[in-house]
Amino acid sequence: MDSLQSTEMDTPITRSPRSLIRPSFYYGWVNMAMAAAAMVGTLPGRTQGLGLITEPLLRDLQISRLGYAQINLWATLAGSLFCLGSGRLLDRHGSRSVMAVIIALLGLVVLAMTRANGFWILLLMVALTRGLGQSALSVASLNLVGQWFGRRLNQAMAAYSVLVSVGFMLSFPVVGWLVTRHGWRDAWGAVGLSLLLALLPAVLLLVRRDPESCGLVGEERPAEESAGTGATFREALATPAFWIFAAASSAYNLIVSGIGLFNESILAERGFEAAVYHRALAVTAITSLAGNFLGGWLVARWAPNRVMALAMALLVAALLALPFLTAEWQVMVWAVFMGVVGGFIIVIFFSFWSSTYGRRHLGRIQGAAQMMTVLASATGPLMLAWCVEASGSYATAFFGMAGVVALLAVAAWRTRVPALAKQDASQVGS
Numbered sequence: 001m002d003s004l005q006s007t008e009m010d011t012p013i014t015r016s017p018r019s020l021i022r023p024s025f026y027y028g029w030v031n032m033a034m035a036a037a038a039m040v041g042t043l044p045g046r047t048q049g050l051g052l053i054t055e056p057l058l059r060d061l062q063i064s065r066l067g068y069a070q071i072n073l074w075a076t077l078a079g080s081l082f083c084l085g086s087g088r089l090l091d092r093h094g095s096r097s098v099m100a101v102i103i104a105l106l107g108l109v110v111l112a113m114t115r116a117n118g119f120w121i122l123l124l125m126v127a128l129t130r131g132l133g134q135s136a137l138s139v140a141s142l143n144l145v146g147q148w149f150g151r152r153l154n155q156a157m158a159a160y161s162v163l164v165s166v167g168f169m170l171s172f173p174v175v176g177w178l179v180t181r182h183g184w185r186d187a188w189g190a191v192g193l194s195l196l197l198a199l200l201p202a203v204l205l206l207v208r209r210d211p212e213s214c215g216l217v218g219e220e221r222p223a224e225e226s227a228g229t230g231a232t233f234r235e236a237l238a239t240p241a242f243w244i245f246a247a248a249s250s251a252y253n254l255i256v257s258g259i260g261l262f263n264e265s266i267l268a269e270r271g272f273e274a275a276v277y278h279r280a281l282a283v284t285a286i287t288s289l290a291g292n293f294l295g296g297w298l299v300a301r302w303a304p305n306r307v308m309a310l311a312m313a314l315l316v317a318a319l320l321a322l323p324f325l326t327a328e329w330q331v332m333v334w335a336v337f338m339g340v341v342g343g344f345i346i347v348i349f350f351s352f353w354s355s356t357y358g359r360r361h362l363g364r365i366q367g368a369a370q371m372m373t374v375l376a377s378a379t380g381p382l383m384l385a386w387c388v389e390a391s392g393s394y395a396t397a398f399f400g401m402a403g404v405v406a407l408l409a410v411a412a413w414r415t416r417v418p419a420l421a422k423q424d425a426s427q428v429g430s
Helices: 004-010 028-040 048-052 052-060 067-092 095-113 120-149 155-181 184-206 232-237 240-260 263-269 274-299 306-325 327-359 362-391 395-414
Strands: none
Touching: 004 240, 004 306, 028 095, 028 120, 028 155, 028 184, 048 120, 048 155, 048 240, 048 362, 052 120, 052 184, 067 095, 067 120, 067 263, 095 120, 095 232, 120 155, 120 327, 120 362, 155 184, 155 274, 232 240, 232 327, 232 362, 240 263, 240 306, 240 327, 240 362, 240 395, 263 274, 274 306, 274 327, 306 327, 306 395, 327 362, 362 395
């Protein structure tokens, strides 16, 4: 007893002032929620968002389906360049200021798009919404969570994925109702005003730049694991895992973008009315939540390459089944598969880059991966449009994509995930 008391009295207190004033609530969770809101704000730049206004827009501007697919291709290719530029800005200036500027510009562009009256102005507006929404704002949203979480990154990304899924699940029917009731121009105007009057002020008021600048490292990220740790941009690109995970995520985006933009037409080919498409979209959104929870649970227990391989295998099954759907209940089962796969991919894609490569060049690394997914999104609708023009059916494209996805499933299962996240900056190649 005496020796224990002596030890306690002689041991110096080494707690830092930062640890003494550390708040019990970690502010990263607020930033995580704001990052999820920002991701939902990318809706006007996403294929599923544009899909909500595709049919009335084509009728209004009298643009052919193939012409619109070409607009989507070139607009998305141009918009993908925003990924790398936004990644550099995020690494240099932080998420809050960059995110605020992106949201302001996106809101203004969406409002300007309501005045589109021809092919070329529509091409410009879609390119800017793709670049600012699908590319830049997506990278900023992911970067914000990656900068604030370390030990609980998987849990944070699972919660983030759920919030994003719920946000889109609520947004899709609301925007769809506005399009049906008031037309695509008024609906798009409401989306633009929501970005400027709701999301932008929330980001400016609530988002903080990073935990180190606020003295809030806390239990989430140890002091030695600073923004200077992790892989360089070149080191990340040198690992096979980067390319396999980016390619698998891109393949999913290619498939979803093509199906999302022309889903109504795809199901009509199988003999289903438009209402079935709307119900299937809701089922996919709901089951994506289950995929988020299950994916987060699996990532915490399995290696991420195993979870990615499972997601690819499920996607193969969904692609092979799609041309054979004959009853509405089969469409709903297919929508469940797509929702679960989407939930898996979201959790993996959102958490993989930070947990694997660290924070040193996180913006550029995520930007490069996001750029690949955006490029894939650009080619999906055009590939399907060409397939229908050439063969009169979507089935050929689905069977071909199933073969590619199967190869990616095997590659993901066999790849080795590097451990570069905690590599000291002094040990990283210059």
